[in-house]
Amino acid sequence: xxxxxxxxxxxxxxxAGSTIFRRLYIRLFHSDSMGIVFDDAHExxxxxxxxxxxxxxxxxxxxxxxxNLLPEETPKLFKKYIGIIERDKKLIRSLDIEENIFLCAAxxxxxxxxxxxxxxxxxxLNRQLECNLRQFPAVxxxxxxERILLEMVKSYVEGRKLIVFSNISxxxxxxxxxxxxxxxxxxxSLGIGFIVIETFDEIIxxxxxxxxxxxxxxxxxxxxxxxxxxxxxxxxxxxGEKEKEKKVPHLNELLDEEEWAPVLEFEDVSAGLLRDFNxxxxxxxxxxxxxxxxxSCSQIVDLLNGGCKPTKGTVLLxxxxxxxxxxxxxxxxxxxxxxxxxxxxxxxxNMSVYENVSLLMGEKVPYFWMRPRFNKSIREFLGQxxxxxxxxxxxxxxxxxxxxxxxxxxxLIYHPQVVICIKPFSQEDIHVREITVMMIKALCDRGIAVIxxxxxxxxxxxxxxxxxxxxNGKTIDEDEVYQFxxxxxxxx
Amino acid sequence: MNKSFTExxxxxxxxxxxxxxLLALACTVVLYRGHLIGFINFIVSAGVVxxxxxxxxxxxxxxxxxxxHKSRSKFRQFxxxxxYDELFAEQYQIFPEMQLVLNRFHNMLDKQSAIKVSTxxxxxxxxxxQINPHFLYNTLEAIRGEALSxxxxxxxxxxxxxxxxxxxxxxxxxxxVTLEDELENAENYFRIQEYRFGTKIKMLVNLPxxxxxxxxxxxxxxxxxxxxxxxxxxxxxxxAEGGTVTIQTEITADKLFVNISDNGIGIGEEQLExxxxxxxxxxxxYVNENRGQEGGIALKNVSRRIKLLFxxxxxxxxYSLAGxxxxxxxxxxxxxxxxxxx
Numbered sequence: 001x002x003x004x005x006x007x008x009x010x011x012x013x014x015x016a017g018s019t020i021f022r023r024l025y026i027r028l029f030h031s032d033s034m035g036i037v038f039d040d041a042h043e044x045x046x047x048x049x050x051x052x053x054x055x056x057x058x059x060x061x062x063x064x065x066x067x068n069l070l071p072e073e074t075p076k077l078f079k080k081y082i083g084i085i086e087r088d089k090k091l092i093r094s095l096d097i098e099e100n101i102f103l104c105a106a107x108x109x110x111x112x113x114x115x116x117x118x119x120x121x122x123x124x125l126n127r128q129l130e131c132n133l134r135q136f137p138a139v140x141x142x143x144x145x146e147r148i149l150l151e152m153v154k155s156y157v158e159g160r161k162l163i164v165f166s167n168i169s170x171x172x173x174x175x176x177x178x179x180x181x182x183x184x185x186x187x188x189s190l191g192i193g194f195i196v197i198e199t200f201d202e203i204i205x206x207x208x209x210x211x212x213x214x215x216x217x218x219x220x221x222x223x224x225x226x227x228x229x230x231x232x233x234x235x236x237x238x239x240g241e242k243e244k245e246k247k248v249p250h251l252n253e254l255l256d257e258e259e260w261a262p263v264l265e266f267e268d269v270s271a272g273l274l275r276d277f278n279x280x281x282x283x284x285x286x287x288x289x290x291x292x293x294x295x296s297c298s299q300i301v302d303l304l305n306g307g308c309k310p311t312k313g314t315v316l317l318x319x320x321x322x323x324x325x326x327x328x329x330x331x332x333x334x335x336x337x338x339x340x341x342x343x344x345x346x347x348x349x350n351m352s353v354y355e356n357v358s359l360l361m362g363e364k365v366p367y368f369w370m371r372p373r374f375n376k377s378i379r380e381f382l383g384q385x386x387x388x389x390x391x392x393x394x395x396x397x398x399x400x401x402x403x404x405x406x407x408x409x410x411x412l413i414y415h416p417q418v419v420i421c422i423k424p425f426s427q428e429d430i431h432v433r434e435i436t437v438m439m440i441k442a443l444c445d446r447g448i449a450v451i452x453x454x455x456x457x458x459x460x461x462x463x464x465x466x467x468x469x470x471x472n473g474k475t476i477d478e479d480e481v482y483q484f485x486x487x488x489x490x491x492x
Numbered sequence: 493m494n495k496s497f498t499e500x501x502x503x504x505x506x507x508x509x510x511x512x513x514l515l516a517l518a519c520t521v522v523l524y525r526g527h528l529i530g531f532i533n534f535i536v537s538a539g540v541v542x543x544x545x546x547x548x549x550x551x552x553x554x555x556x557x558x559x560x561h562k563s564r565s566k567f568r569q570f571x572x573x574x575x576y577d578e579l580f581a582e583q584y585q586i587f588p589e590m591q592l593v594l595n596r597f598h599n600m601l602d603k604q605s606a607i608k609v610s611t612x613x614x615x616x617x618x619x620x621x622q623i624n625p626h627f628l629y630n631t632l633e634a635i636r637g638e639a640l641s642x643x644x645x646x647x648x649x650x651x652x653x654x655x656x657x658x659x660x661x662x663x664x665x666x667x668x669v670t671l672e673d674e675l676e677n678a679e680n681y682f683r684i685q686e687y688r689f690g691t692k693i694k695m696l697v698n699l700p701x702x703x704x705x706x707x708x709x710x711x712x713x714x715x716x717x718x719x720x721x722x723x724x725x726x727x728x729x730x731x732a733e734g735g736t737v738t739i740q741t742e743i744t745a746d747k748l749f750v751n752i753s754d755n756g757i758g759i760g761e762e763q764l765e766x767x768x769x770x771x772x773x774x775x776x777x778y779v780n781e782n783r784g785q786e787g788g789i790a791l792k793n794v795s796r797r798i799k800l801l802f803x804x805x806x807x808x809x810x811y812s813l814a815g816x817x818x819x820x821x822x823x824x825x826x827x828x829x830x831x832x833x834x
Contacts, residue, residue, distance in 0.1 A: 001702075002744050009805070010772060023768055025809060029744070059569060061805060213813060216761070221813040222821070224753075229816075236815045 002029040004063060005162055005193040011060035013046065020046045024060065025219040026212065028162070033184065033194040035204035035211030035225065039237060041400045041429035043214055044166075044197060048086070051164050051195070053079035065161055083155030086166040090151055093139045097150065098122060100139060105157045125153060129186050144294075145176040152183055156192065163187070164195045169203045170340075170426035173292050173455045174485045181207055199430050200234050202458060213237070238434055262316070263449045264335070264418045266303075269313035273473035274299040276313070281418070281451060284444045286465030288452040292484060296470040297422070297453050304420060305330045305337065318417060332363055334417035340426050342407045347395055354391040357382060357409045364414060378413055385409070404432045408439035411448065418449045425459045437463055457485065500555045504548060511544035629655055646687075653683040661714065670829060671741070671748075672707035678716040678739065685724055692734030693724060699741055706741060709748055710827040712797055718790035719752045719808075719820045727756025727818050735817075743826055750822040759812040771795040771808050791820070798824060 004027065011024030020043060028034045038044040049055040053075035062069045064077055091100045098118045122133050133153065136146050148168060155163050163184075169177060184194055184207065196207050204211050205225050213221040213233070223233065266279040273295045281287045291297045302308040303315060306324040315322045317333060324330035327337070339345045347356055358378055362368045369375070382391060386402070386409065395403065404427065411419050421440065425433045440450050440463055454460060460467050469481045476484075518537025563582070570579045580598040632655040639647035657680045660673070675697060682695045699706055720737055728735045735755040742749040759767070770792050795808040802825050812818040 002742055004744050004747070009809075023765075025811070027749075029742075059565065212811075218765070219811060220761070220764070221816060222811045222819045223816070233813065233816050236813055 002032070003066070004028075005030045005032070005065055006195075007061070007063040008057075009061040011057045011062070013050070013055070013057045019217055021057065021214075021217045023218040024057070024214070028193050028195065030161070030191050030193055031188045033188060033196060033208045035196045035198065035208035037198065037200050037204060037211060037213045037237075037430075038428065039213070039215040039430070041427065041432065043217060044428050047214070048084060048164070048166055048197065050074070051078060051082050051162075052084055053077075053082070081160050082162045082164060083151070083158070083160040084164045084166060085148055085151050085155075085168060087168075087171060089147060091139050091142070091147060091154075095139065097133065097136050097139065100150065101125075101133070101154045101157050104154075105159075125157070128190065129153065129156070129183065131183070143176075144171045145179060148172070148180055149183055152180075152187065156187060156190070160192070162193045162195065164197065166197045167199070167426075167428045169198055169201055169456065170423060174457055175292070177203060197428075199428055199433060200230070200237065202230075205230055234430070237430055261319075263318060264322075264451070265314075265316040267314050267316065269303065269310045269315060271303055271308050271310045271312075272299050274303075275474050277470075277473075277475060279451075279468060281449045281466075283447045283449060286440065286444060286450045286452065286463055287468060288454065288460045288463070288465050289468045289470060290454055290457060290460050290481065291470040292455070292481075293470075293472055294455070296473050297455070299473065300453065301337070301420065301422065304335050331360065331416070336411050336414065336416040336419050338407055338411070338419060338421045338424060340423040342427075343400065343403050346407050346410075347403060349395050352392050352394060353386060353398070353406060354379065354382065356395070357386075357406050357413065359410065360414050381413065382409060400427065400429050401431045401435050404435055405439060408436070408443065412439075412443060412446060415446065416448060418451060419443055421450060421452045423454055423456075424452055425454065425456070425462060433462075457481065504552050504556070507544065507548050507551065511541050511548060514544070515541040628658060632658075650684060650687045653680045656680045657684060661717075667713055668710040668827065669713045670707060671709045671711055674711050674713065674716050675707070675739070677714075678720055681717045681720060682737070689724070689728075689734065693728050694734075694736040695720070696736060696738045698738065700743065705828070706743060708829045709743070710829060711748070711750075711824060712794075712801060715794055715798070715822065715824075716750070716752065718794050719822070722791060723752060723754035723756065723818065723820075727754040727758070730757045746826050748824045748826050750824070751819060752822070753817060753819040755817040758814040758816050758818055759810070760814050764810060764812050767791070767810055771810065794822075798822070 006026060006028045008024055008026040011021050011026075012019070013021040013024075024047075026034070026036075036044075036047070038047075046055060050057065056074055057071045060071060062071065062074055064074070064081065067077070069077065092103070095103065102118055102121065125131075126133055131149070131153075133150075136142065136150060142150065148171070152163060168180070172180065188194065194207070196204060196211075198204050205228070208225045210222060210224050211228075212219050213223070215237070221233070260282050262280045262282055264279070264281050266277050269277045273293075277300070279287060279289075289297075289300065299308070303310060304322075304324065305327045306329060309323065317335065322333065322335070324333060324335065330336070348359075351359075358368070358375075361374070361378070365371070365374055379388070379391060386405065390398070390402070424436050424440065427433055427436070440452070443450050450465075452459075452463070452465075467478070469476050469478060471480070471484060514537065518533065518541070563586075566579055566582060580594055632651050636648045636651040636655070639645070639651060657677065660677045660680070679695070679697075682693075686693065716739065720739075723737045728737070737752065737754045740751040740753070742751075791808060791810070799807045806823050806825060809821050809823075810818060811821065
């Protein structure tokens, strides 16, 4: 017999005349795991706010662990019993691992705490969760996987009944995800329920027993993760994307008969962890680099943005030796970056759409902002795709898809030689991911070389192009990747 | 007991008047003194008055405006049929008599008559078929006998299924039956449809293995068949390759969850919204006897019967993504055979 953990029926929420949720239905049992896929990142944020206890529903029947709640009663209970694991770290750097775990535990009544105080408790936790908490380094040296594992343990110790994962698949590689999954199975056997909020991905199908789709503020579909046809559902969710594709420019700058020449080359480059790395990319081409460790990725990025220099080998840009002191110089030389979490890192909220997109044109065209002719032609170009009426709008209130497009338009009009996209498909919104694919193709059509850096194996199939696989700084072949992904022991 | 709306208004008016009285007093003092001390006095007095005004506003918001908006929202949801019992459970105090009126009104509502209204349609449908049940059963038995003697086993089987289905459908519409009987009727109905659709459609029943007695649970009669009928005619019939109807059940300490899903063509977003809006409404005034005018009447009737029998927290909800199938989730209270809980 199952036991209901969280039940929301006919949940409604909204403010100032706008509706966020209209018919929100969620039902989760103890020891169960449920996936939630959102059509819109804004709704995803609001649901997480609600589960964090930072927002209340206006109406709806809510039951948590057998207790019927009025909407205004949820924050207190949710803050106490629901743990959210996301990109933001919740561990305190100045405390030990043990102190972090037991700091807010219900039975932690001691005034002076320290690692020695919890020797027995840690041993008991190790036994219950079949892990070794003593093996973790200090908090500041924790990897993302270790941090997530510890936050899970902390949630368990604090007596939380529900753990929510929010878009963690972009923080971890496949092997690390397997280790987290193994821990969820152990915790599920101890009665904890899990909600996995992700983009439509294999982790939803693998980790959960069923998943729901929330679209336009309503719970539209409930699917059995074991039997649902993921590809079919994904294609249904993306209906209408073809219309958007028409609004993405196809500039076809390349001439077919033009002789191929490399734009960016790495010739036996070694730097830090990176060993004898080779890469050659031509105009309008895509190279996708899949890495199994973050250091391999950061080393390549550092080589291009001036963070480090090669200890061996050379980096060539259009046949000439390439060095950059900093990101600014890299951009001026024609090597640009699209960072992860573009919205937060690359857009300025107090500037208009047009100002954000044309931000760097001043570097390319002297006195750009004082030359109406240039401004007018760029406005006309952008107006065709972003809408002339939207160009002077401030960023607040614009959809995530639109914001993502803006970043790529910035480089499309700046026209660098190479664009490095770091985890470009890590956005939570499936429409954002789809528009990203379209915009990368638009960059290629304009003759810009694109290098995609991703830690997610499935992402390399999103777009055509050459694949490079990196593990611990060394290039490996695809078979070795499969061996790495599927042969290693995923236990903690 | 909560303070009445009028009482709150009076208190707040008194506070506001006191504040203005203090302000006037302070101004008078300042005018008569006309010195630096007087000026400081004025500033202090004005500060006190502003603080009182802010306090008055906070009180007004907390004690009057917020409860007012909350109450209004609940009344609105009641008129839209989204809420029933919660309206009467709320303590309203615009004036004390209002709560008494609401309580009396709630007691006056005869729930049983609402249930009767809801079953009226089902009885009416039954009567339509009840021209002469014995004549119908005897004829069907005769056809079955002829088919068996003629070696037509498939005709004999379908006739038997039809006979069982009619017998089950026509009798005792309002009663509760065991989950076993309801599932058997669903299987009979499906067998009849299989005769028409052949192997194009399939039905799977998944019951929790660890719950041995689950089949003895009580459910309202004719709850599953209308849902399966909808799954076949609105979900699978329009799909060239056919599909599967799956019935799954799950129980908790006090609830029975039945999930009837199909992998058919699904329902469009707008139509789904309308259907769910109707399923959520519990008022007897929504009883619609015009069968055949639009799809989903049977589902609405099933939902209404469940809500009226067991309470508005139970009923049906439909989930669907056009092209990916439909899930009808039914929530009912857990009633074992012999329990008298309705």
